[in-house]
Amino acid sequence: MPDTRPDVELKNPAPSKPPLDPHLKALENEAIHIFREVAAEFERPVMLYSIGKDSSVLLHLARKAFYPGRVPFPLVHINTGWKFPEMIDFRDETAKRYDLDLIEHRNPRGVAENITPFTHGSALYTDIMKTEALRQALDAGQYDAAFGGARRDEEASRAKERIYSFRTPDHKWDPRNQRPELWNVYNGMIRKGESVRAFPLSNWTEVDIWRYIQAEDIPLVPLYYAKKRKFVERDGMLLWAEDPRFEALPGEQVQEDYIRFRTLGCWPLTGAIRSTASNLEEVIAELEIATVSERQGRAIDRDQAGSMEKKKREGYF
Amino acid sequence: MSATATAALAASATVTSLPHAETAPVVRDTRPLRLITCGSVDDGKSTLIGRLLWDTKAVKEDQAASLHRDSGKQNDLGLPDFALLLDGLQAEREQGITIDVAYRYFSTDKRSFIVADTPGHEQYTRNMATGASTADLAVLLVDARAGLLEQTRRHATIASLMGIRQFVLAVNKIDLTGYDRAGFEKIAHDFKELALSLGIRQVTAIPMSALKGENVVYRGTDAMPWYEGPTLVETLELATVRSAQTVGFRLPVQRVSRPGESFRGYQGTVAGGSVKPGDSVAILPSGMIANVTKIVTFDLVRNAAVAGDAITLVLDRQVDVARGDMIVSLESQPQIGLAFDAQIVALQPSGIEPGKRYWLKSGSRRQRVTVQPASQLDLKTGKWHHHAEALPMNAIGKVHLAFDEIAIFDPYEQNRTTGAFILIDPDTNNTVAGGMITARRNDIGGIHENDRRVILSLPADLADQIMASEAFANRRDEVDIRRTTAGRAAELLDDLDN
Numbered sequence: 001m002p003d004t005r006p007d008v009e010l011k012n013p014a015p016s017k018p019p020l021d022p023h024l025k026a027l028e029n030e031a032i033h034i035f036r037e038v039a040a041e042f043e044r045p046v047m048l049y050s051i052g053k054d055s056s057v058l059l060h061l062a063r064k065a066f067y068p069g070r071v072p073f074p075l076v077h078i079n080t081g082w083k084f085p086e087m088i089d090f091r092d093e094t095a096k097r098y099d100l101d102l103i104e105h106r107n108p109r110g111v112a113e114n115i116t117p118f119t120h121g122s123a124l125y126t127d128i129m130k131t132e133a134l135r136q137a138l139d140a141g142q143y144d145a146a147f148g149g150a151r152r153d154e155e156a157s158r159a160k161e162r163i164y165s166f167r168t169p170d171h172k173w174d175p176r177n178q179r180p181e182l183w184n185v186y187n188g189m190i191r192k193g194e195s196v197r198a199f200p201l202s203n204w205t206e207v208d209i210w211r212y213i214q215a216e217d218i219p220l221v222p223l224y225y226a227k228k229r230k231f232v233e234r235d236g237m238l239l240w241a242e243d244p245r246f247e248a249l250p251g252e253q254v255q256e257d258y259i260r261f262r263t264l265g266c267w268p269l270t271g272a273i274r275s276t277a278s279n280l281e282e283v284i285a286e287l288e289i290a291t292v293s294e295r296q297g298r299a300i301d302r303d304q305a306g307s308m309e310k311k312k313r314e315g316y317f
Numbered sequence: 318m319s320a321t322a323t324a325a326l327a328a329s330a331t332v333t334s335l336p337h338a339e340t341a342p343v344v345r346d347t348r349p350l351r352l353i354t355c356g357s358v359d360d361g362k363s364t365l366i367g368r369l370l371w372d373t374k375a376v377k378e379d380q381a382a383s384l385h386r387d388s389g390k391q392n393d394l395g396l397p398d399f400a401l402l403l404d405g406l407q408a409e410r411e412q413g414i415t416i417d418v419a420y421r422y423f424s425t426d427k428r429s430f431i432v433a434d435t436p437g438h439e440q441y442t443r444n445m446a447t448g449a450s451t452a453d454l455a456v457l458l459v460d461a462r463a464g465l466l467e468q469t470r471r472h473a474t475i476a477s478l479m480g481i482r483q484f485v486l487a488v489n490k491i492d493l494t495g496y497d498r499a500g501f502e503k504i505a506h507d508f509k510e511l512a513l514s515l516g517i518r519q520v521t522a523i524p525m526s527a528l529k530g531e532n533v534v535y536r537g538t539d540a541m542p543w544y545e546g547p548t549l550v551e552t553l554e555l556a557t558v559r560s561a562q563t564v565g566f567r568l569p570v571q572r573v574s575r576p577g578e579s580f581r582g583y584q585g586t587v588a589g590g591s592v593k594p595g596d597s598v599a600i601l602p603s604g605m606i607a608n609v610t611k612i613v614t615f616d617l618v619r620n621a622a623v624a625g626d627a628i629t630l631v632l633d634r635q636v637d638v639a640r641g642d643m644i645v646s647l648e649s650q651p652q653i654g655l656a657f658d659a660q661i662v663a664l665q666p667s668g669i670e671p672g673k674r675y676w677l678k679s680g681s682r683r684q685r686v687t688v689q690p691a692s693q694l695d696l697k698t699g700k701w702h703h704h705a706e707a708l709p710m711n712a713i714g715k716v717h718l719a720f721d722e723i724a725i726f727d728p729y730e731q732n733r734t735t736g737a738f739i740l741i742d743p744d745t746n747n748t749v750a751g752g753m754i755t756a757r758r759n760d761i762g763g764i765h766e767n768d769r770r771v772i773l774s775l776p777a778d779l780a781d782q783i784m785a786s787e788a789f790a791n792r793r794d795e796v797d798i799r800r801t802t803a804g805r806a807a808e809l810l811d812d813l814d815n
Contacts, residue, residue, distance in 0.1 A: 023349055063615065069575075
């Protein structure tokens with residue numbers, strides 16, 4: 001009988017969990033395979049870290065993929081200056097806890113010109129503070145591969161995205177001319193200046209993400225759980241109203257009730273939902289009977305038809 | 318088998334009980350089933366996929382609302398235009414076309430599904446091959462009024478070539494035939510014959526109306542009391558996911574993990590068989606032998622790993638292992654050599670040029686290869702024709718591969734991971750072909766071990782005349798005509814005898 005007890009060096013980080021069900025296990029295996037392949041094939045990979053639940057799963061998978069080594073690439077967080085404070089706290093704790101190489105980038109032009117979602121509209125704001133900022137960060141690091149947590153079930157244009165998604169030197173995506181992707185054989189050959197975005201979570205659905213978070217006990221920003229928070233109703237969206245920069249419009253009434261967020265981003269663009277689901281079990285129970293998609297709370301997707309596709313072509317994740 | 322069961326079987330045209338069929342699993346497999354849908358817009362493919370997503374509640378209210386908003390269109394039943402749900406890109410909506418492969422997700426209480434949705438018209442071969450490469454099951458759609466078409470044969474041929482062994486024939490728009498049972502059974506029978514000619518024995522034919530939602534997710538018993546077989550979703554829930562667990566152990570090494578001086582692990586995804594501590598393994602291509610001491614994962618040090626598991630393997634001695642190597646079982650090793658036969662699908666307008674040096678990537682291994690086309694498949698007839706010139710886009714060809722360095726493969730039939738590869742054009746870096754290994758060649762002038770052809774040695778002019786004749790044309794695969802002199806033949810035969 002071989003000795004299969006862990007060595008001292010292989011201290012088991014999660015000692016007594018039940019094994020994953022075969023469905024989640026298959027998704028996990030696929031994601032780990034992609035992480036390892038990209039890390040081996042590219043010279044300067046980086047992970048785009050948005051602090052949300054998908055990023056949390058992505059990071060967890062990265063730690064698994066390279067265990068017992070540490071995550072062999074930096075994480076970049078594009079900070080717009082309008083993130084929920086709880087997100088930033090969580091980010092910094094996470095980086096410390098897992099010994100991560102975290103890089104924050106904010107678009108200096110946007111800061112200098114004081115670009116805000118309220119004064120410039122969500123489209124221009126997103127273009128400058130997110131898309132342009134992302135391009136700056138990727139160029140600065142000369143990264144040739146960037147991991148992202150995008151899923152194909154999120155949005156229509158994502159359904160056609162490859163796992164290795166090729167980008168030109170100016171970060172353009174050409175959906176009509178993508179490289180064919182067969183089996184799990186990925187083509188990582190690029191010229192200098194070109195890059196790929198790699199999406200290990202491509203085949204995950206929102207339910208998979210939540211069930212995996214539960215099965216693996218992955219920590220999340222508390223904003224995903226219901227709590228009494230202050231908000232207003234604006235254009236059919238429940239807008240968080242606790243930031244000092246928040247200004248109520250004439251006729252708007254600040255309410256306080258149990259709300260939570262299904263996706264996290266910049267608070268002025270992220271709608272909350274009324275919910276009393278204050279822990280993971282309740283969130284999942286709510287999700288299983290949910291009749292609207294998670295992106296419903298996102299102002300960014302509603303600007304115009306094909307808006308996500310347009311942003312993606314220009315370099316947005 | 319009871320009389321009722323027999324009747325049900327006949328009515329559903331299910332032929333899974335043939336003696337040679339792959340046996341169904343005892344335990345329900347809850348891994349996601351990957352499937353591909355084949356058919357044209359006219360067959361109602363968008364409606365079928367839309368119906369699957371709709372009836373399994375994969376479409377949320379806001380998405381449905383945006384469908385209504387975008388189109389203002391509804392079908393007769395007050396449901397949104399499903400095609401709009403599926404055509405994700407603005408160019409597609411504007412031009413009313415479908416680009417490329419899209420992936421859809423839905424689930425039932427029993428299982429989840431990943432659908433590769435490919436457009437049925439132009440460039441279907443390229444897109445279908447892409448979608449089929451990861452699929453375990455193909456749903457082929459036909460219009461009940463039209464029956465099998467030439468495209469049905471094309472789709473079935475490509476699907477079987479890509480290794481799919483389970484077919485569902487969706488006989489759609491059955492409502493427009495007045496739910497004609499005899500018509501359905503005729504189509505089911507014809508398709509069974511077609512599938513058998515491709516070596517496919519797991520076939521389920523289902524009469525359905527995707528528009529009305531009959532026999533897709535919900536039963537259509539009211540309209541078709543004569544049909545007692547499964548719905549589409551029931552069939553998908555019971556389908557098997559291919560696993561390479563019964564073949565020899567294979568671990569293509571993706572990277573070597575050396576976090577500290579004391580640890581050295583080989584990271585990769587098990588591509589076949591299983592492994593446990595204590596097993597002896599060989600490292601290819603070097604051929605060195607070592608023993609497995611540990612299988613490391615983040616969660617625990619494991620007692621065994623099987624095909625599909627992403628692991629880190631620790632060996633008992635210092636051996637030279639690098640990315641691209643393959644760690645394999647001693648008893649059942651893959652084939653290694655400098656020359657292989659393969660079938661490829663050409664994916665780009667530049668085609669595949671004879672004699673050009675490409676990059677070949679298989680698993681984690683990338684190496685130079687020269688490709689020589691030998692024949693091309695006529696999708697209309699299912700026959701192979703001699704073809705030594707460039708293979709144009711969408712062509713399916715048999716080719717000879719010649720490597721500069723040792724290559725390691727299993728035949729695709731035995732292992733869909735270690736038998737698959739892509740070709741990359743070094744000029745553009747684009748993926749230009751997907752390929753499947755058929756056999757290793759003993760590289761003696763294009764003659765290889767499993768070759769059943771007869772060799773005829775003729776003067777060049779006579780060879781050309783015979784090859785141009787009609788009598789020869791149909792039997793080209795059986796004969797290899799060589800313009801070889803007796804002197805060269807003597808050399809070759811001497812080599813063979815030694």
